[in-house]
Structures are given as C-alpha cells and as structure tokens.
Amino acid sequence: MSYLAIVDLGSNSARMVVEELHDDGTHTELVREKKDTRIAQNMGKELLLKEEPIARTIAALKYFQSKYIDFHPTVRAITTAAVRMAKNQSDFLERVRRETGIDFQVLTGDQEAYYDYLGVVSTLNVNEGVVLDTGGASVELIAVNDGQQEAAVSLPFGAVTLSENFDLANDIASKNIDAANTYILSNYDRLFWLAQQQQKPVILLGGANRSLARMARTKLGENEISLIHGFEMSVNQVEQVFSEIRKMTRSEREKVVGLEISRADIIVSGLLPLLNLMRKINSPKVIFSESGVREGLIAETLAQKNE
Structure with missing residues (x-):
C-alpha cells in the first residue's frame, strides 16, 4: 500500500487529490480539494502570468501541502495551458519550487x-465519441473509436481567454458571441478528422461543462445535482440551458443553482466550444465524465506500479 498525491494546476482552478494505492491495482480517494486560482487571469496578448494570480496560486499550493503532507505520498504535480503558454513560465516555476518545494x-x-x-x-463505458475538455485557456479534443484514441489536439482558447478576448463576462452582446463562434469554428475547420465524427456523442470534461450538468440536473429536479458521471443530455437540452443563461446579466447568473458564483463571468464563454462542436458534427447528445487528466495519471501510475 502506498499513497499518491496529484496536484493539477489548471488555467482557472487548482485541484488536489490523495489516493491510496492498493496492491491489487485498485485505489481509494482519501482527499479531494479545489481552489479557484485563475492563474490565466489578465495574461493578455503579452502572455505573462500576473502577480495577483501567482500569489493566489502559491497560497493554494501551500494549503494543498498541509492536506497531503501527513500521508508522505509520492507527489505528481502537473500544469497545463496557461503555464504552458506563459512567457514567464520559467520564472513562475522557479518561484513555486522556491516557495513550496x-x-x-x-x-x-x-x-x-x-x-x-x-x-x-x-472509468466510462464509452466506445466512440469526441472527448471535449474545456479548460480556462485551452480545449482538448480527442476522437475515440472502438475504445482507442484516433486523433487528438489542444487548441489555444478556453473559458477564461474567450471571456476576456470577446467581452463575454457581464452583459453579453450577441455580436460578441457571434465573433467568438467565428473564431472557434475557424479552429475547428482546420481539424480534418472532425468530418469523420458525424453523429457521435461528445464526452465532456472541464469546469464549465460540469456546471452545465449541475444546472441541467437542477432543472430536472434531481436531489444530487453533483452526481454527473455518466449523466447524459440531448443537444436540445444543452441549447435550452445556454439560451437561458446567455440572456442573463452577470448578477443573475451568480444566483443560478448549480453554477458556482466564481464561474458566472466565464460560463457563457465556457460553453461555446461545446455548442460549436455539437453543431459541427451534428452530435445528438453529450455524456459527462468526472474523470480526466487526474484519473489518467492515476491509471498510468497503477499500470507502472504493476509492471
């Protein structure tokens, strides 16, 4: 028996889990924490991580350490689009090492x-579809056929960057949504393999998509709105939820059950990658997954442990 801590620093939020790894190849989650760090905030065209988000992030990392230190785990710390793109990446990573280890x-x-x-x-019995992970500063698209990855890409836009670049945070003008849609589709149009994904479901990851599921489950009168793994929605249900929230002011969105207040300024932008993908491939439905990068890391670690 051993312990694994995964620290996942995304562009919008930071997450940490502690897993107990069993000798039979299974694992048990012991700790799960999340902090809204928004490291990608105000990076701008200069692609520089700014001091306030950096300070928030380091504070969150120190908090995570206080939660996993007593387990003496192996620590796997990964970060994604915002840090990947940042021109001051090296300075940031060195400061994190210096202040947190x-x-x-x-x-x-x-x-x-x-x-x-x-x-x-x-974790999901899905044989085919397009996986869409909408993050703060990137989206990942993966074509799955017969349970195998056929194609994959990471595109340089996400909920935070779309919101900032197209003014989608507060009272939202239709022309701004149209401009964002044009930009997203221009990126999708370059993916020749999407043409082979017609009529396939979209498997959803990422905070904006989880919010969509919780809002939908609230409308359906479900008691446990956060139990979204394997939950499905039709394209019409997705369009209906989006149509309702895009007409709201930011203060109105902050009161929507199932939507975190901290996502009220990025939920419209965060759903645009999904809406455009569904329309492009004529997808009939979405399937939500609670498992993504962190669970992939766990699966890889267990496989290596058992070799």
Whole structure:
C-alpha cells in the first residue's frame, strides 16, 4: 500500500487529490480539494502570468501541502495551458519550487489530451465519441473509436481567454458571441478528422461543462445535482440551458443553482466550444465524465506500479 498525491494546476482552478494505492491495482480517494486560482487571469496578448494570480496560486499550493503532507505520498504535480503558454513560465516555476518545494511538469497539449483519454476510457463505458475538455485557456479534443484514441489536439482558447478576448463576462452582446463562434469554428475547420465524427456523442470534461450538468440536473429536479458521471443530455437540452443563461446579466447568473458564483463571468464563454462542436458534427447528445487528466495519471501510475 502506498499513497499518491496529484496536484493539477489548471488555467482557472487548482485541484488536489490523495489516493491510496492498493496492491491489487485498485485505489481509494482519501482527499479531494479545489481552489479557484485563475492563474490565466489578465495574461493578455503579452502572455505573462500576473502577480495577483501567482500569489493566489502559491497560497493554494501551500494549503494543498498541509492536506497531503501527513500521508508522505509520492507527489505528481502537473500544469497545463496557461503555464504552458506563459512567457514567464520559467520564472513562475522557479518561484513555486522556491516557495513550496513543488516541482511541476508542464504538460504538452498532446500529453494533456492523452491523459484525458485515459481518464475517460478507464472509468466510462464509452466506445466512440469526441472527448471535449474545456479548460480556462485551452480545449482538448480527442476522437475515440472502438475504445482507442484516433486523433487528438489542444487548441489555444478556453473559458477564461474567450471571456476576456470577446467581452463575454457581464452583459453579453450577441455580436460578441457571434465573433467568438467565428473564431472557434475557424479552429475547428482546420481539424480534418472532425468530418469523420458525424453523429457521435461528445464526452465532456472541464469546469464549465460540469456546471452545465449541475444546472441541467437542477432543472430536472434531481436531489444530487453533483452526481454527473455518466449523466447524459440531448443537444436540445444543452441549447435550452445556454439560451437561458446567455440572456442573463452577470448578477443573475451568480444566483443560478448549480453554477458556482466564481464561474458566472466565464460560463457563457465556457460553453461555446461545446455548442460549436455539437453543431459541427451534428452530435445528438453529450455524456459527462468526472474523470480526466487526474484519473489518467492515476491509471498510468497503477499500470507502472504493476509492471
């Protein structure tokens, strides 16, 4: 028996889990923590991580350490799009090492997509579809056929960056949504393999997509709105939820049950990658997954442990 702590620094939030790894190849989650760090905030066209988000992030990492230190775990720390793109990446990572002792691995877009794929196929009985992981500063798309990854890509936009670049945080003008849609589709149009994914379901990861599931489950009168793993929605249900929230002011969105207040400024932008993907491939439904990069890392660690 051993312990594994995974620290996942995304562009919008930081997450940490502690897993007890059993000799029979199974694992048990002991601790799960999340902090809204939004490291990608105000990076701008200069692609520089700013002091306030950095300070928030380091405080969150120190808090995570206080929660896992007594387990004496192996620590795997990974970070994704915002840090991957940042021109001051080296300075940031060195400061984190100096102040916390945590040594982060910066995942490439391909690595992030692969771990998403591993996390999904190891926990959901999905044989085909397009996995969409919407993060704060990137989206990952993975085509799955016969349970195998056929194609994958990481695109350089996400809920935070779309919100900032197209003014989608507060009272939202239709022309701004149209401009964001045009930009997203211009990226999708370059993916020749999407043409082979017609009529397939979209498997959803990422905070904005989890919020969509919780809002939908609230509308359906479900008691446990956070139990979303394997939950399905039709394209019409997705469009209906989006149509309702895009007409709201930010203060109105902050009161929507199932939507975290901290996501009220990025939920409209965060759902645009999904809406455009569903329309492009004529997808009939979405399937939500709670498992992504972190679960992919766990699956890889267990496989290596048992070799």
